[in-house]
Amino acid sequence: MKAGIIGCGSIARFRHAPEYKANEHISEIVFYDRNPERAERLAAMFDGTVAGSVDDMLEDPDIKVVSDCSSNENHPIFSTQALLHGKHVLCEKPISLTVEDASKIIDAQKKSGTVLMVDHNQRFTRAHQKAREIVQSGELGKVLTFRTTFGHKGPEHWGINKSNSTWFFKKERSGFGVAGDLGIHKLDLIHYLMEDEIVKISALQGALDKVDEQGKPIEVCDNIVATMQTKKGCLGTASFSWTYYGEEDNSTILYCEKGIIKIYHHPAYQLEVIHSNGEKVHYQLEKMQTNDDQTNTGVINAFINCVQSSRKPLASGEDALISLRVVLAMLDSAETGHAITISS
Template identity: 65%
Template structure:
């Protein structure tokens, strides 16, 4: 089975993640690119041997396109993803699902009406170290999970974005909405939910724009740092830090503290998962380097999305799970809009 896929939005996430992974998938015949800036779409069509849709409607009405990646900026997800679903396309939507839970409900309604598959790009679930950690936690080899700490930080989106400037949409309240919380934080929120088979319920957080400035030299309109204390429905306690101002190596580490030992995930570049038992013994798993902005490897997201279409499987990251993570982001920001 081979079919065409479409991509809405031709920024860095498309160039470095979606397009190369679609091109490498044996079920994908051709990629059709759409962007409001047609030159961006043309550049990627040339780079990946695809073609360009001049208008969004051209993409949505193209019967050869079975699935669409919504890689538009955050404020457009609740517009583009429902349109794609209602046009009969399966959709992989970039995170966060929407700028608010209220806007996400529009997407969920379109999903329900269309009967099409909707997956959200929470790529941390697909790394070998995180999958192995979930397996160990589920096996109860280390007993119950008691506490956790997690962090995700790098130097900021201005060095990653397609414009390579402080004018990036990530810094704009009307487009990004949630700053680093919705960019990096939502990954770790989803990861904790996934690893612990639990949901964060209570949040106490500090957030602010500590260092980033926009193209006019003014502090950005959204947070560049978040530090929070968390409690899950099952009573686990944890801390989390999300940052666009880690001006050195990227930090993507998580630690899970259990009754009989500790799991350290992505602390050591050589052993991506380390299990330290309370008897002093240590097991090191050498699995794979985590993908970073400087180390582009296959995330497994596109393959999982295509697999659920080809084999009629349930979405591996559901809209319900995405809304659960979005609720936590809203609590972090003190928002109920």
């Protein structure tokens, strides 16, 4: 079958396109971007073709799967249209900028009966999946507290145009700044690792260092920190940043009744388990995906497997909506100065 990609920025170039190209079930990739040159560039790189419009792509009966790699504000438009055209959709995160729009996408999936998966790719790393297994096994008892962080030097170094004019810095397009770019990954990961949900959150945010193309502070946060409580009573902290200029940090630590699980914290081991008696168990599982070191995330393979088997995806629209509610509450808390209780 053929795959379509809407939006030809860096996420399409470095993640979606090469993983579709490597998948044995994909015969061709069709690219669309509002900037035709970007689509043509990726089509040349991956032996694909270019669609003249989104409608052309969605009306092609041979295109069975579509990746929505457009900017955040467009997900409710393109993902909804693709689903209602009978396409299986892999939507980039965040699923949308509002609960209402996210619900529209989910409703379109239910109406179409096709697969909707959201690219919360941290669920797919071997270290995170192994950590979840350890939590589920109960060998360390229940999780009591946690801390997580995700930061790098900013989207102007990652995005397609490599400049401070990046859409990530624009309120009307990005919506959430670093909270929606990096933070939502880790909030979703906490839900996944602990089979739990964040229900209360308090946060502080700032545009501490980033400036736009006019040299003015950006319209969204480049740093946000939060404290939170889960439905099961766990307490945790989180920090998300576009100003980690020395190196990326993508680590999470779970503090349990009988020990500690450290994920992407040790320089040599992706997972480290420290038992309460001091015994340490180290796991070398895979390299962590970073902006500077792209590896296959396994997301496209998982998506195609769901399409072929009609299985529920590991990161569903409903999962994405839960994490979106947390991001919205985090930003609400940062803006109002109050702790926010999250209602479902």
